[in-house]
Amino acid sequence: MSNYQDKNNNLDEENELQLIIGRNPVIEALKANKLIDTIYINPEAKGSITLICRLAKEKGINVKRVTETKLNNMSRGASHQGVIAMGACAEYVSPEDILSIANEKGEDPFIIICDEIEDPHNLGAIIRTAEAAGAHGVIIPKRRSASLNATVFKTSAGAASWLPVARVSNLAATIDMLKENGVWIYGTDGEGQSYTEVKLTGPIGLIVGSEGFGMGRLIKDKCDFLLSLPMAGKVNSLNASVAAGIFMYEAVRQRNL
Structure with missing residues (x-):
C-alpha cells in the first residue's frame, strides 16, 4: 500500500509542472517573474502576443512558434488565445x-x-x-x-x-x-x-x-x-x-x- 501511495505522490509532484494557458495569465506570470521554461505561441496570433514575446526576450525565456493544432492539443480544449507557457505553476510558500x-x-x-x-x-x-x-x-x-x-x-x-x-x-x-x-x-x-x-x-x-x-x-x-x-x-x-x-x-x- 505504501509503495502505491508513494507512486501517486510522485505523480502529483510531477503534475505540478503545469501549463499557463491564455494571454493574461501568461503576461501576469512574466511580470511576476514566475519560473517559465518555454512559451509556445501561434505566430499568426496578433495583439498582446507581441508584448508576451518582448517580455520573454527581456527575461531570456525561449519562445517556440507552433501551430494552432499544437496549442489545441496542449491545452486539451481550454481557450489558449494563441499562447501557452510551460513552467512550474506550483511555487508554494509556508x-x-x-x-x-x-x-x-x-x-x-x-x-x-x-x-x-x-x-x-x-x-x-x-x-x-x-x-x-x-x-x-x-x-x-x-x-x-x-x-x-x-x-x-x-x-x-x-x-x-x-x-x-x-x-x-x-x-x-x-x-x-x-x-x-x-x-x-x-x-x-x-x-x-x-x-x-x-x-x-x-x-x-x-x-x-x-x-x-x-x-x-x-x-x-x-x-x-x-x-x-x-x-x-x-x-x-x-x-x-x-x-x-x-x-x-x-x-x-x-x-x-
Whole structure:
C-alpha cells in the first residue's frame, strides 16, 4: 500500500509542472517573474502576443512558434488565445511566510484558508478575489484539494502569480499555529451568526469549506467564530467561491471603515 501511495505522490509532484494557458495569465506570470521554461505561441496570433514575446526576450525565456493544432492539443480544449507557457505553476510558500508578508506591510494578517476545495475553478476564483481584496495569502491542504494547476491559473486571471499560496500537510495544526500568532479564525457555516454582525477587523483567518460538505468537523471545532449568509430563496447554499467573495469583501468593508 505504501509503495502505491508513494507512486501517486510522485505523480502529483510531477503534475505540478503545469501549463499557463491564455494571454493574461501568461503576461501576469512574466511580470511576476514566475519560473517559465518555454512559451509556445501561434505566430499568426496578433495583439498582446507581441508584448508576451518582448517580455520573454527581456527575461531570456525561449519562445517556440507552433501551430494552432499544437496549442489545441496542449491545452486539451481550454481557450489558449494563441499562447501557452510551460513552467512550474506550483511555487508554494509556508504559512509563516504569509504571516511575515503581513508583518512587513505593517498590516493585520488577512488569510484565506480553503478546506478541501477540490474544484480548480473554485480555487482559482477564490484566489482571484482574495488577491483583489488585499488578502496576504491563501492556505490549502495537500490532500483532497485542488493544487496550483493550469486551470487554477487560468480561472484566477493571473492572480495566482501574485498571491502567495501555502500548501500544508496538516490544516488543523496550521490553524493552531495561526492562533498562537494572534490570528482569529472565522469559519463559514450555516449555523453561524449573520456575517454582518461579526467583527472582521484585526488579524483574521477566513475558512472556506468544501463545495459539497462545508468545513470538516475538526476544522469547524477550531474556529473562534462562525459566519453565515442569509438565504431568502429556495436554494439554501451558494457556490463556494461566490460565498467566499461575499465574506472577504465584508472584511474589506469593515477594515476600511
